[in-house]
Amino acid sequence: MNEVVKILVIEKSYIIREGLKALLSQMGLAFRMDEADCIKDSFQKLLEKYEPQVVIANQLQLSEKWHGNRNSTAFTGLIIIGIVHSIPDENQTSHFDFTLNVMNSKSALTNDFQDIFVKIGLVSEENDSETISEREADVLRLVALGLTNNEIAERLFISVHTVMTHRKNITRKLGIKTVSGLTVYAILNKLVESGELKGGRKE
Amino acid sequence: MLIHKDMKMADVIHLNHHLLHVINRFGIQLGFGEKSVKQVCELHQVPLPFFLEIVNTFHDSTYFPVESMLQFKASELIEYLHQTHQYYLDFRIPEIENYIRRLTNDNSFDEEIKVLLLDFFRQYTHELTIHINKEEQRVYPYVLALEHYLQDNKLEKELVEQLKAYSIHEYEEDHDDVESKLFDLKNILIKYIPQPKDSRILNLILHEIFELEKDLNNHAHIEDLILVPIVEKMEQDFLTISNQDKTL
Numbered sequence: 001m002n003e004v005v006k007i008l009v010i011e012k013s014y015i016i017r018e019g020l021k022a023l024l025s026q027m028g029l030a031f032r033m034d035e036a037d038c039i040k041d042s043f044q045k046l047l048e049k050y051e052p053q054v055v056i057a058n059q060l061q062l063s064e065k066w067h068g069n070r071n072s073t074a075f076t077g078l079i080i081i082g083i084v085h086s087i088p089d090e091n092q093t094s095h096f097d098f099t100l101n102v103m104n105s106k107s108a109l110t111n112d113f114q115d116i117f118v119k120i121g122l123v124s125e126e127n128d129s130e131t132i133s134e135r136e137a138d139v140l141r142l143v144a145l146g147l148t149n150n151e152i153a154e155r156l157f158i159s160v161h162t163v164m165t166h167r168k169n170i171t172r173k174l175g176i177k178t179v180s181g182l183t184v185y186a187i188l189n190k191l192v193e194s195g196e197l198k199g200g201r202k203e
Numbered sequence: 204m205l206i207h208k209d210m211k212m213a214d215v216i217h218l219n220h221h222l223l224h225v226i227n228r229f230g231i232q233l234g235f236g237e238k239s240v241k242q243v244c245e246l247h248q249v250p251l252p253f254f255l256e257i258v259n260t261f262h263d264s265t266y267f268p269v270e271s272m273l274q275f276k277a278s279e280l281i282e283y284l285h286q287t288h289q290y291y292l293d294f295r296i297p298e299i300e301n302y303i304r305r306l307t308n309d310n311s312f313d314e315e316i317k318v319l320l321l322d323f324f325r326q327y328t329h330e331l332t333i334h335i336n337k338e339e340q341r342v343y344p345y346v347l348a349l350e351h352y353l354q355d356n357k358l359e360k361e362l363v364e365q366l367k368a369y370s371i372h373e374y375e376e377d378h379d380d381v382e383s384k385l386f387d388l389k390n391i392l393i394k395y396i397p398q399p400k401d402s403r404i405l406n407l408i409l410h411e412i413f414e415l416e417k418d419l420n421n422h423a424h425i426e427d428l429i430l431v432p433i434v435e436k437m438e439q440d441f442l443t444i445s446n447q448d449k450t451l
Contacts, residue, residue: 021265033265174390181387184323188395194315 005031005122008052010061011083012037016102020056023106027113029123044074054120056081056100059093070095079120132173137191139166143179144186145196205266206258208241208251215240215258221417225261228286229254253279256429261421272429273436277350280430281343287422288335295415296328302408311400323391327384334381345369346430349437356444363445371434385416 007024011017017035024031034050038061047055059082082096085103093099098116100109117123132140142152149167153160171177176185186192206215206222212235216223223233229249244251253275259266303321306312349366392409399405 175394176387176390177383178387180323180326181384181391184319184387184391185395187319188316188391188397194319 005029005054006050006052007031007033007054007056008036008046008050009033010036010039010046010055010057012058012061016083019102023109023113026110027117027123029117047074047078052078054079054081054122056083058083059085059096059099062095079116081116130173132170136166136170136173139163140170140182140186141191143167143170144183144192146179206240206255206262208239208244208255210240211235212238212240212243219262221414222258222262224290224418225258228283228290250275250279257283257425260425260428264421264424268429273433275429275433277346277430277433277437280425280433281346284422284426284430285339285343287418288339291415291418292332292335295411295418296331299408299411299415300324300328302404302411305404306399313397316397320391323384323388327381327388330381330384342371346371346434346437349434349441353437353440353444366441367445370438371431382416382419385412385419388412389416 009017009020011020021033024033034052036046036050039046043062055078057080062080062082079097080095082093082099084093084099084101086101097120098112100112100116102109104112114123138156139152142155147155149160149163152163156163170182174182174185176182183192183197187194187197204218206218212226212231215226216235229244229247231243231247231249235243238246240254241251244254252271256268256272256275260268300321303317303324306317306320307314345366348362352362352366389409389412392405392412396405
């Protein structure tokens, strides 16, 4: 949800880079975009420098300086989107996960981006407004009371791992990260009485 | 559109009034007349390239400082960062706290919730203050000592030992923790506060928090993108010099 996605754009054209930035900023995605004119040295070095999750690269730039195998571990988890200017030849774009035709209209490009981001799980199709489940409310209550993950697991007869999953989901749904923030939420929603709080544990 | 030296300072404010308090940190106040950015900077003896970089990084969050930033004096930068800290602690934070206190004035707002918010905000302020103090008491003096040493080239064994024991990388990590609480506070106000009869003061609080957050992000941005590279370069120079001098 609120994590910033690191995107690296490798494209010589300033106008295309700015255009991509403008499009991306309309996607409802928190992102940071780094830019490179071209691949000076090797693609791997650029990856090490910027550590992107998504690379959007000019098709020509990447084919020339492409060293190594798309399946190699250096590219694990990396999404590579190729910038093309026409309907591409399959052979030239096999190392891309997706292609983006920059000659397309704004609405077509927006749709393409949307599709890509949904497919790779960066944007979710359903909205994020789901409320917390009863079990999550139980966990939240105990978090607010100052219990540790271990104590919560013991109390609810679940594994610590499950507690952590619940906490992750609570934070994602509510948009509240800190224990004191969750405590305020719990009091406002009457999951706990402020009298119950020991006021001991602070992060 | 970026800010450049020949613009009228008045037009800079018309373009982006959020820059006013940034400009204040250089000791520059309102009443610019027809003077250009360059003229105003000269009048206040503010180095023009430095002023432009700072103002532009604030003005456009995607703006990346030019490479000449490595020429900036660390002491100038630290003076700016220090002024920023003062602005948070003396002005912005107390202002938000005042607004939170005012919440119950119209009797439509539950006293208990006010206390809850005030408490949470104070925890945040406490953490922010700790973070700021760490920079003011530990990081900035280190950077200034380093700069001083490189300028004067006076070798005091004690200082050299101290400089060797510390590195700017030690402090790069921890900007995140303070941010989370402010982030939480925004969502609590936007999503979870029981609806008051009149949310005007809540709106103001929220507005202030967004402003503070933007300012803090810019502050961290300047530290990471300008201060850290400058200090890294000084650390390298320092190592080269102190290694050459075997007497140390």
